[in-house]
Amino acid sequence: QVQLQESGPGLVKPSQTLSLTCTVSGGSISSGDYYWSWIRQPPGKGLEWIGYIYHSGTTYYTPSLKSRLIISVDTSQNQFSLRLTSVTAADTAVYFCAAGYNAFGVWGQGTMVTVSS
Amino acid sequence: QSPLTQPITVPGSPGQSITISCTGTSSDVGGYNYVSWYQQIPGKAPKLIIYDVSNRPSGVSNRFSGSKSGYTASLTISGLHTEDEADYYCSSFTSSGTHVFGTGTKVTVL
Numbered sequence: 447q448v449q450l451q452e453s454g455p456g457l458v459k460p461s462q463t464l465s466l467t468c469t470v471s472g473g474s475i476s477s478g479d480y481y482w483s484w485i486r487q488p489p490g491k492g493l494e495w496i497g498y499i500y501h502s503g504t505t506y507y508t509p510s511l512k513s514r515l516i517i518s519v520d521t522s523q524n525q526f527s528l529r530l531t532s533v534t535a536a537d538t539a540v541y542f543c544a545a546g547y548n549a550f551g552v553w554g555q556g557t558m559v560t561v562s563s
Numbered sequence: 564q565s566p567l568t569q570p571i572t573v574p575g576s577p578g579q580s581i582t583i584s585c586t587g588t589s590s591d592v593g594g595y596n597y598v599s600w601y602q603q604i605p606g607k608a609p610k611l612i613i614y615d616v617s618n619r620p621s622g623v624s625n626r627f628s629g630s631k632s633g634y635t636a637s638l639t640i641s642g643l644h645t646e647d648e649a650d651y652y653c654s655s656f657t658s659s660g661t662h663v664f665g666t667g668t669k670v671t672v673l
Contacts, residue, residue, distance in 0.1 A: 483662075492566065492667040493601075493609065493652050506660045509564060542608055548656055549599035549614035556608050 448473040448480070450543045450554035458537075458561050464530040468543030468554060475524050476501045481547045482526045484517060486539040487556075494539075499526055533561045567592060567653055567665035574671045575643045583668045585636040585653030591663055593634035597656035600629055600638045602649050609652060613638060640670070648672045 454466035468482070475482065483498035497507035499517045507515050511530065519526040530537060538561045544550040568586040575581040585592065585600075592598055598616045601609035611620055613629035616636060626641045636655070640647055653665035 485664075493603075493654075493664040495654070495662040495664055497661075508661055509659070546611075548597040549611055549654070550601070550609070551611045551614070551620060553608040553610075 448545055448552050450545060450552060452541060452543050452554045452557040454541075454557060454559070456558055456560060458533055458559060459563050460534055460561055461532055464528070464533050464537060464559055464561070466528045466541055466543075466557065466559070467525050468527070470524045470526070470545075474521075475519060475526065476521045480545040480552075482517075482519065483544045483546065483550060484528045485542045485544055485550070487542070488536075488539040496528065496541075535561050537561050564591075564657060564659070564661065564663045567655060567663060569651075569653060569665040569668045571666075572669045572671060574673055575640075575647075576673055577643055577645060579643045580639060580641045581643060581670065583638045583640075583651055583653075583670070585638070585655075585665045587634050587636075587655055587663070589634065590658040591655040592631065592636050594658055595656045596631070598629070598631060598636040599654045600627075600636075601652045601654065602647075603652065604649050643672055645672050 449471045451469045458464045481498040484496040499505045514531045516529045540556040542556045543554045545552040600613035603609040616631045617629040
């Protein structure tokens with residue numbers, strides 16, 4: 447069974463870039479079985495789908511973040527990553543990586559990222 | 564894209580059945596049979612409980628069932644247990660190739 451683990455800084459300064467990595471274990475990111483997603487949840491609020499990537503590099507992003515967002519995949523490391531530029535306090539959230547296509551059947555535990563000076 | 568609309572809270576009693584609605588548009592819920600439902604215990608990652616409108620992943624209780632009519636999907640929890648108290652989110656594939664979540668519903672078991 448595929449397992450996911452997020453990693454990255456827990457604190458990012460306003461206007462800087464938020465970078466997170468999701469490491470995939472128990473399966474190959476190149477298998478084609480999943481799209482690899484990022485989802486976030488601000489404190490006390492609901493889930494927001496951010497975007498996903500296929501092993502081929504094809505990406506889909508939520509329109510509201512598209513201008514600041516890059517999701518990439520490193521098949522050699524079995525990882526995929528998120529880069530969100532020009533962050534503000536509104537980007538403070540728990541960030542989850544997840545696997546699936548029509549639904550998200552596998553989730554990482556989530557990592558809290560706070561945007562603050 | 565706007566979040567799908569869910570009721571903020573749905574109360575229930577042990578043994579009762581409750582239904583949570585999830586309303587979207589022709590570009591998401593109404594256009595595709597790719598609606599999924601998630602259960603989230605506070606502080607934990609969400610757990611998939613229904614996919615493709617009405618299918619249950621292996622290991623999920625058959626007390627959870629899903630359906631769809633027009634632009635509205637529904638999650639029914641039968642024989643409510645105290646451990647069903649959690650937040651529930653729907654999600655749908657969209658015509659843009661993206662996904663959108665619902666606003667979330669808190670289920671309380673009184």
